[in-house]
Structure formats: structure tokens, C-alpha cells
Amino acid sequence: MRTKRVYRTWIYTVVISMFEAWTQDAAINHLITIFSASVNRDVAFNLGTNINLTCTNKTRADIVFIIWEIHLKNKNCKISFVNDNSGIDSCKDGKSIQKTSTGQLYLHVPNLSADDVGLYKCESVYNGGNENYNIKVAVTVPPVLSAWLEWKGNKIVALCRAERGTPVANISWSYGGSSEPAVKTQLDPDGFVTVESHLELLEDVCPEELTCIVQHRFWDQEKILVPELREENSTLLWMRVTLVIILTLAGVFLLALKTCRCSPHNTSQPKIPALDLDNNQNGRKTDDANH
Numbered sequence: 301m302r303t304k305r306v307y308r309t310w311i312y313t314v315v316i317s318m319f320e321a322w323t324q325d326a327a328i329n330h331l332i333t334i335f336s337a338s339v340n341r342d343v344a345f346n347l348g349t350n351i352n353l354t355c356t357n358k359t360r361a362d363i364v365f366i367i368w369e370i371h372l373k374n375k376n377c378k379i380s381f382v383n384d385n386s387g388i389d390s391c392k393d394g395k396s397i398q399k400t401s402t403g404q405l406y407l408h409v410p411n412l413s414a415d416d417v418g419l420y421k422c423e424s425v426y427n428g429g430n431e432n433y434n435i436k437v438a439v440t441v442p443p444v445l446s447a448w449l450e451w452k453g454n455k456i457v458a459l460c461r462a463e464r465g466t467p468v469a470n471i472s473w474s475y476g477g478s479s480e481p482a483v484k485t486q487l488d489p490d491g492f493v494t495v496e497s498h499l500e501l502l503e504d505v506c507p508e509e510l511t512c513i514v515q516h517r518f519w520d521q522e523k524i525l526v527p528e529l530r531e532e533n534s535t536l537l538w539m540r541v542t543l544v545i546i547l548t549l550a551g552v553f554l555l556a557l558k559t560c561r562c563s564p565h566n567t568s569q570p571k572i573p574a575l576d577l578d579n580n581q582n583g584r585k586t587d588d589a590n591h
């Protein structure tokens with residue numbers, strides 16, 4: 301009985317002193333973070349912007365440490381701030397923990413690129429508590445737009461293309477075709493998406509009135525494109541026309557050259573030889589007559 305009681309007291313003492321240490325030493329609060337729920341957030345920023353991620357509004361004086369655990373497509377790394385200034389940075393790509401004028405700490409990511417897309421887990425421990433965030437960072441990249449018309453058999457097909465954007469662009473047409481537009485979506489391994497919409501035009505429709513409308517998160521307003529017969533096609537047409545002209549001219553030139561080569565051997569009046577005799581005779585006659 302006695303040993304049991306002593307044992308129990310001993311456990312109480314340990315638990316109490318642990319609890320005291322726990323409340324006194326905020327670093328041990330770290331243990332609680334395992335049990336505390338984290339807040340999930342999804343954010344997207346435009347390509348090339350400088351972004352700041354915050355995971356606590358506590359000021360530097362209160363903070364024991366902050367760890368950003370960053371999971372990117374090509375690498376995982378950590379950036380931390382510890383109150384005694386012995387923070388680590390295994391990312392070494394320009395990301396850093398910075399401080400606002402009011403003393404709040406945030407993660408600064410300069411010139412956001414597709415490589416910075418990923419999950420940013422932040423754990424901050426301060427005197428009296430902790431906060432955990434899982435922030436999914438996406439990048440918004442505008443697609444490159446083009447629209448054109450193509451002959452397909454005896455029908456005209458309008459095409460509208462939004463190339464290598466992210467997230468995916470939405471393409472629509474100012475009016476319908478002979479069927480629903482066919483949409484092709486291609487996802488590149490680096491996360492960019494290309495969308496192409498094909499619209500087969502009705503025969504009685506005037507393609508000049510057709511427009512393609514593209515919506516994308518990067519732009520406040522939708523973009524409107526007028527598809528025209530592709531320049532490549534007209535270039536090809538011009539090349540053909542030029543080739544025909546060149547060949548014709550070459551033919552005419554060769555013919556002319558041949559005619560010129562033949563002419564010195566015959567007389568300058570090739571059709572006259574039959575009359576030459578008469579002419580000569582006449583000439584002689586006149587010569588004779590003169591002499």
C-alpha cells in the first residue's frame with residue numbers, strides 16, 4: 301500500500317512538474333502542435349509577383365520559432381526563424397523570412413514562378429500557443445491566345461487556342477456552329493494547360509461576325525478574338541502564285557532566248573527566205589539598172 305501511494309505521489313509530481321515545465325517553456329508547446337488542428341488555405345498569385353505568406357500575427361518578440369516546411373514539385377526544403385537568430389534555410393532560392401515594420405514575421409517569395417507552386421506548411425510557436433497552416437500556393441499564368449479559320453473539306457472550321465496557361469482557360473464562341481464545339485485540353489508535365497476549341501461553321505454563316513471569347517483568372521476582363529484565315533495559308537498561296545509567275549516568266553524568257561539564238565543564222569526576217577530570191581533578184585535588177 302505504502303509503496304503504491306509513494307509511487308502514485310511520484311507520478312503526480314512528475315505530471316505536475318511536466319505540466320509546469322510545459323506552461324513555462326513554450327518550446328515544449330511544440331508537442332501540442334501534433335494534436336492541434338491546422339488551418340488549410342488555398343491561394344493563387346500571378347506569375348512574376350512577389351508574395352508574402354503569413355502564418356501568425358504574433359510579433360517577433362513573442363515568437364519562439366517559425367518553421368516553413370515547403371513541398372515543391374522538384375524539391376522539399378525548410379526555412380525557419382528561431383528567436384535567437386539561428387534559423388535555417390535549406391531552400392536557398394531567394395525565399396526568406398522577413399519582418400514587417402510592426403514586427404510580424406512572414407515568408408517572402410520573390411518573383412513567383414511555376415517552380416514555387418506547392419504546399420507551404422507553417423508552424424509557429426509563440427509564448428502561450430502555436431499556429432499551424434497548410435497553404436497551397438498556385439501560380440496564375442496567362443495563356444497565349446490565337447484564333448483562326450481553316451478549310452476542312454468544303455466547310456470552314458474556326459479554331460481558338462489558349463496556350464500554356466494555368467489554371468485552365470475557358471473558351472466560348474459568339475454564336476454556335478453546326479454542332480457543339482470540340483474542345484481539346486492538353487496538360488503539360490510542368491503544369492501548364494493548353495485548350496483548343498474547334499467550331500464547325502454553318503454554311504450560311506458569315507465568319508467575319510464570329511468571335512472567340514476567352515476567360516482566364518489572370519485577366520479581369522474576357523479577351524475577344526476574331527478568327528481569320530491563317531496567314532500561313534495565305535503565305536502559301538502567295539508563294540504558289542509567285543512560283544507560277546516566276547515559272548511563266550522563265551518560260552517566256554527561254555523561248556525568247558531560243559528565238560534570239562536562232563535568228564542570226566537565218567536572216568533577221570525569218571519568214572522571208574522564200575521571197576529573198578525575188579528581193580535579191582529585184583535588188584540585182586535595180587542594181588543592174590542603176591549601173
Ligand SMILES: *[C@@H]1O[C@H](CO)[C@@H](O)[C@H](O)[C@H]1NC(C)=O
Nearest residue numbers: 347348349410411412413414
Ligand atoms: C523573374 O524570373 C524570370 C524567369 O524566372 C526572369 O526572366 C525575370 O527577369 C525575373 N524578374 C525579376 C524582377 O527578377
